[in-house]
Amino acid sequence: MTYIAKPRLHHPTLVTNKVGYTRRDYEGKISTLCAGCGHDSISAAIIEACWELDIEPHRVAKLSGIGCSSKTPDYFLGASHGFNTVHGRMPSVLTGANLANRDLLYLGVSGDGDSASIGLGQFAHAMRRGVRMAYIVENNGVYGLTKGQFSATADQGSRSKKGVVNSDSPVDLVAMALQLGASYVGRGFSGNKAQLVPLIKGAISHSGAAFIDVISPCVAFNNHPGSTKSYDYVREHNEAVSRIDFISGRDEITVDMGPGEVVDVRQHDGTLLRLRSLHPDYNPGDRYAAMAYMQRHQEMGEVVTGLLYVDPLATDLHTALNTCDRPLNALGPAELCPGAQALERLNASLR
Numbered sequence: 001m002t003y004i005a006k007p008r009l010h011h012p013t014l015v016t017n018k019v020g021y022t023r024r025d026y027e028g029k030i031s032t033l034c035a036g037c038g039h040d041s042i043s044a045a046i047i048e049a050c051w052e053l054d055i056e057p058h059r060v061a062k063l064s065g066i067g068c069s070s071k072t073p074d075y076f077l078g079a080s081h082g083f084n085t086v087h088g089r090m091p092s093v094l095t096g097a098n099l100a101n102r103d104l105l106y107l108g109v110s111g112d113g114d115s116a117s118i119g120l121g122q123f124a125h126a127m128r129r130g131v132r133m134a135y136i137v138e139n140n141g142v143y144g145l146t147k148g149q150f151s152a153t154a155d156q157g158s159r160s161k162k163g164v165v166n167s168d169s170p171v172d173l174v175a176m177a178l179q180l181g182a183s184y185v186g187r188g189f190s191g192n193k194a195q196l197v198p199l200i201k202g203a204i205s206h207s208g209a210a211f212i213d214v215i216s217p218c219v220a221f222n223n224h225p226g227s228t229k230s231y232d233y234v235r236e237h238n239e240a241v242s243r244i245d246f247i248s249g250r251d252e253i254t255v256d257m258g259p260g261e262v263v264d265v266r267q268h269d270g271t272l273l274r275l276r277s278l279h280p281d282y283n284p285g286d287r288y289a290a291m292a293y294m295q296r297h298q299e300m301g302e303v304v305t306g307l308l309y310v311d312p313l314a315t316d317l318h319t320a321l322n323t324c325d326r327p328l329n330a331l332g333p334a335e336l337c338p339g340a341q342a343l344e345r346l347n348a349s350l351r
Helices: 038-052 068-075 090-100 112-118 120-129 173-180 193-205 231-237 287-299 317-321 340-349
Strands: 060-064 081-084 105-111 133-139 184-189 209-215 238-240 262-266 272-276 303-310
Touching: 038 068, 038 133, 038 193, 038 209, 060 068, 060 090, 068 081, 068 105, 068 112, 068 133, 090 105, 090 120, 090 133, 090 317, 105 112, 112 120, 112 133, 112 173, 120 133, 120 173, 120 209, 133 193, 173 184, 173 209, 173 287, 173 303, 184 193, 193 209, 193 303, 231 238, 231 303, 287 303
Parallel strands: 060 081, 060 105, 105 133, 133 209, 184 209, 238 303
Antiparallel strands: 184 303, 262 272
16 A cells, blocks of 8 residues: 555665666555556556666656556656646646756656546647657556446447447547657557567657557456457557667667568677567658558557657757746746846837
8 A cells, every 4th residue: 555655675786777776766655556457567667767767766757647547656756756637637737847847857647538538638739739758648448446437548349347348439549649740659568568668768768749558458347358458458469560679879889681680789788689670661750651550450450569650850849939948947037037128129029
């Protein structure tokens, strides 16, 4: 339970990262979610990603809405900034915080009910404005807190635990993110940590709006035969577009590879990275091809995972608004109130 504090004693042999933290330092309170919930696996992936990126916890601001998914920020990065907003309004609060202090790393955690229903408009505007954030939706297709009703992302034809068939078309948040202008779009599975961790690392390091839809089975209400968001279904129908890894900015390492070829690449730390060229016709830099690829495989009943689209030259809302490099919350009276003469010059320029 969250009121039970985790022991602060760390084993002396725990490995630290470059900023002196162990993985335990990125944890939060004890989870109150059901045992086996996919959301806890996502929390573990976020912990791993932040530890590997050598992020100082106090540089992160984590925000969420309402729902099982929006409880999870309490379970990771306990030493970071946090804000649990009202239902569906996380993107607006995060946008305001981001405009006030651009020096923080922003992590938005939401759910399929929080983002695809009451917060759908909030989600849309955060994507189209290019707010720099890692927006993670923990998608289980049901309302877990209110006993398993279908959410807006439930696939048409899927069955509830009680046998009810969903007749509504689903809201595809990945397709919306691609269409609305998100510059980093991926889909993951909570049961595939090897893929999810580098996806999250890439999203946190991205310079624009990054969105990851994570299929996260609800073991209480949506992990049965007939569900398209159960552990068994996703494992049987997973179509990975790539095997991915994330490497922080260093001198460029280049390699020539042919389709289907395996190449060992020496990394900056001396280790070898073995690359296999898969899906030679897939281009993650083509937004519209990514939409078509995803929809084509969706029609075949496959869940496409991996990095679906990325714009390496993405900009964010601060670039669009031409704000100053200094965080707005650090500006003093002299900068915020330059005087009557400055106001008169501004008014004159607009006449």
